[in-house]
Amino acid sequence: MWSKGIYFVAIDVNKPLAEQGPFDIVLHKLLGEEWRDVIEDFRQKHPEVIVLDPPDAIQHLHNRQSMLQDVVDLNLSDCNGKVGIPRQLVITKDKNPSTIPYEVNKAGLKLPLVAKPLVVDGSAKSHELFLAYDEFSLSELEPPLVLQEFVNHGGLLFKIYIVGDSIKVVRRFSLPNISKRELSKVSGVYRFPRVSCAAASADDADLDPSIAEHPPRPLLERLAKELRHRLGLRLFNVDMIREYGTKDVFYVIDINYFPGFGKMPDYEHVFTDFLLNLKQNKCKKKLTA
Numbered sequence: 001m002w003s004k005g006i007y008f009v010a011i012d013v014n015k016p017l018a019e020q021g022p023f024d025i026v027l028h029k030l031l032g033e034e035w036r037d038v039i040e041d042f043r044q045k046h047p048e049v050i051v052l053d054p055p056d057a058i059q060h061l062h063n064r065q066s067m068l069q070d071v072v073d074l075n076l077s078d079c080n081g082k083v084g085i086p087r088q089l090v091i092t093k094d095k096n097p098s099t100i101p102y103e104v105n106k107a108g109l110k111l112p113l114v115a116k117p118l119v120v121d122g123s124a125k126s127h128e129l130f131l132a133y134d135e136f137s138l139s140e141l142e143p144p145l146v147l148q149e150f151v152n153h154g155g156l157l158f159k160i161y162i163v164g165d166s167i168k169v170v171r172r173f174s175l176p177n178i179s180k181r182e183l184s185k186v187s188g189v190y191r192f193p194r195v196s197c198a199a200a201s202a203d204d205a206d207l208d209p210s211i212a213e214h215p216p217r218p219l220l221e222r223l224a225k226e227l228r229h230r231l232g233l234r235l236f237n238v239d240m241i242r243e244y245g246t247k248d249v250f251y252v253i254d255i256n257y258f259p260g261f262g263k264m265p266d267y268e269h270v271f272t273d274f275l276l277n278l279k280q281n282k283c284k285k286k287l288t289a
């Protein structure tokens with residue numbers, strides 16, 4: 001990155017942040033109270049440094065209920081499509097797992113369901129998901145959980161990468177549709193691995209255009225703008241699916257803070273331009289202040 005005048009320095013978490021650098025921008029993805037305090041303290045004492053992003057805003061994405069709340073609150077009209085979230089139910093830690101079938105029925109959730117650990121903490125376990133074909137088998141799972149209706153989407157997922165103002169979409173293979181026939185024949189809960197990580201990019205495959213067509217650009221731009229603003233974050237990605245058989249009904253199922261941007265096309269340019277712009281804007285603000 002020398003050619004663009006950017007020099008990346010790895011932070012040593014065992015040394016005070018203020019003694020390292022000086023930094024123009026601090027990028028971070030560590031979790032935990034201790035690190036949060038370090039970053040907050042540094043932000044307050046060094047307003048001249050751009051810290052990406054605020055720990056509290058990042059924390060919001062570490063819970064699968066709160067991460068999707070801002071999507072629920074959005075009202076995207078006139079954007080060539082609709083964006084919502086699948087119907088879901090949170091099963092808290094204090095709930096006895098044997099009451100889950102009752103809770104599912106009471107909430108009127110339709111099978112099959114995806115069961116996801118409520119908390120996302122970067123561990124493999126927090127990405128351990130289950131597909132439930134009947135509500136009784138859900139009693140085998142360990143709360144806290146989010147139970148989400150499985151939405152047929154033709155086995156294809158859109159990863160929408162947001163880096164500041166830039167938006168890039170990548171297609172990935174996902175879970176195949178579940179037919180009514182399959183649902184009536186199968187029961188039980190099935191663990192599935194970290195699909196999005198294992199799945200190859202679907203961009204080069206020969207795909208059905210009605211499934212693979214990218215979400216409309218105006219919709220993505222509004223979604224990205226609103227989420228950037230509401231979440232208060234500049235580096236994240238959104239997993240979005242198109243409801244099978246529709247042209248423009250989309251669901252956001254996951255939002256990840258600072259994901260592996262290496263899988264985003266042209267990431268080197270996008271990322272370096274983003275950093276340079278941040279720095280330039282900060283300098284401009286300083287001059288006009």
Ligand SMILES: O=P(O)(O)O[C@@H]1[C@@H](OP(=O)(O)O)[C@H](OP(=O)(O)O)[C@H](O)[C@H](OP(=O)(O)O)[C@H]1OP(=O)(O)O
Nearest residue numbers: 120121122123196197239254256257258259260263
């Ligand atoms: O490891 P990668 O490059 O696949 O990136 C992970 C992301 O995968 P993706 O590229 O979006 O499919 C991954 O996204 P998913 O939750 O799998 O959709 C997470 O962002 C993950 O971070 P964490 O474990 O939640 O802290 C990301 O992990 P780290 O980048 O933190 O290792």
Ligand SMILES: Nc1ncnc2c1ncn2[C@@H]1O[C@H](COP(=O)(O)OP(=O)(O)O)[C@@H](O)[C@H]1O
Nearest residue numbers: 086114127148149150151174175195196253254
């Ligand atoms: N409601 C859903 N309907 C259909 N498929 C889903 C749903 N939720 C998750 N999936 C599938 O499971 C994968 C992992 O779920 P996700 O919520 O993205 O968790 P993670 O944070 O572990 O990536 C998704 O990429 C998608 O393939």
Ligand SMILES: [Mg+2]
Nearest residue numbers: 196239254255
């Ligand atoms: Mg995901």
Ligand SMILES: [Mg+2]
Nearest residue numbers: 120254255256
């Ligand atoms: Mg995720």
